[in-house]
Amino acid sequence: MTNPNNATISTVHTADFTSGHALQIPTLRILQDDGTIYPGATAPDLDQETALKMYHSMSFIRVLDERMLAAQRQGRISFYMQCLGEEAATVGSAAALDDKDMIMAQYREQGALRYRGFSLEQFMNQLFSNEKDLGKGRQMPVHYGSKDIYYMTISSPLGTQIPQAAGYAYAQKLRGLSNVTICYFGEGAASEGDFHAGLNMAAVHKAPVLFFCRNNGYAISTPANEQFKGDGIACRGVGYGMKAIRMDGADILAVYQATKMARDHAIATNEPVLLESIAYRLGAHSSSDDPSGYRSKEEEEQWRKNDPISRYRLWLIAKGWLDDAADKAQIEALRGEILDALKVAEKVAKPGIEHLISDVYAEPIPELERQLTELKAHICKYPDAYPITSGRM
Structure with a gap:
């Protein structure tokens, strides 16, 4: 027997409900907190150069976030958003892409931007909205964009990039390109109508787009358990007829492997994939937010033990790819470079x-x-x- 969509369906002869929890998607984990590989897991095939580029991108963003939040508190910039705790999700996924795959970000994906090659000077020019800013000073801080590295300029309203990503990926297919579009958004944005419209359009028209949901526990102050029922976000992809995978978003090896597998599938079949990253937002939603009003310090400290950079760092050291002392010296030097770049950018004139x-x-x-x-x-x-x-x- 087939349904109107020509899909084979099974039949029953007594009425019963299908539980909403019948589909529970597992979470892919490869890297343990101590930097070792889980028993039975296999690390993805990474060369040393790529692995170190991933690590240095994460470290750069961690230091940049610390410095620029302090700059906002000093009144030197108007606004800032950190990706503290989610560096592995954005860098690991970007590393699994081709350089000409389009990135459509929400606003916490500066790790992907850095991995693509966005320079320290370019970061600073955007944050200070000066005349060297690629966006000509017309965007809020952290609303990055760069045509040269296939990173679509960020827009503030939630979810608008989701249907846009479906359309862009469909155009990639029509043009015969061997590329995909990756679209990042939070679990809060998955409650927007654009989420459902975008996923349905991509599934029906078979667009090679990777929908990457960063489920970080909170939509500003609203916890996930007050946003939706059911097993997170990944199961919704199955409902729309697409492949779905969930991974530990603080495990960069799991993120890389899941994204690479999703990209390979999208290229081979011209079908979308929904990925869900589970990684706690360790910082505030933005510089305008005070998380102490809706979550406890104890909760934050518990998740802080799951730091994505420290566990990956231990793995790299164990492989002999990273020297502990040299890395600490490089991080310290980076702090100085960022502060120097800040002092230069804030003195550059504003756009005409x-x-x-x-x-x-x-x-x-x-x-x-x-x-x-x-x-x-x-x-x-x-x-x-x-x-x-x-x-x-």
Whole structure:
């Protein structure tokens, strides 16, 4: 017997419910907290150069996050978001991709950006919205983007990139490209309508997109158990007719292996895959958030033992690929480099006001030009309220 979708179905002759917990997806784990491999597990095939690039990308982001949150507290930048505790999820997944696979991020994927080659100077220019910023100062801090390294500019509203990723991946297929799109989002964004529309579109049209859900326990202040019932997010992929896999998001080897397997499947079949990373958000949601209002210090400390960088570091040292003393010296030197780059970037002039309307269309339309003229007149009328570097307007 077949259903309207031409899929073979089984039949029963007595009524009974199927429990929502009938499908419980296991969590892939390879690397233990002490840096050893779980019994029965096999580490992915990584060469030393790639393995160290992954580690240094994670370490860079950890130090950058520490320094830039401090800069926000000092009033030097307006806003910041850390990926503390989720470095393995973003770096490990990016490492499993081809350099021309499109990345559509949410806002906590700076690890993927760093792995792709985004420089320290580029990070700083974006965070300070200066005239060297690739986005011309028109985005909030941490809303990165780079056409050169296939990293779509981040947008603040939750979930908007999910249907966009389905469409972009479908276009990749139509063009005959051997590439995929990876789309990152949190478990909170999986409650948005765009999540369901995007996954359904990708499944029906067979788009090679990897939907990567970072389930970090909280949608700002709302814990996961108050957001949804059922077995997390991965099981929803099965409901939409796609492959799904869940992994320990603090285990970079598990993330890398799962993402590589998902990419191989998407390329071979032109089908989407849903991946779910389980990794606790150790920091606040953003610099505007105080997590002490909704979770305990004891909870945070319990998860802190599951640090993604320390366990991977132990694995690298055990393999003889990383020297303990040299690494500590390099981390210390990195702190100095980041502080130096910060001091340079914050002194660079802001973009000229004309960049507010450039690149919106191929040529600025009359309506935008009229608005810009009105804005300039307003600024000239109230110069004390809008301090502008001489000649910048």
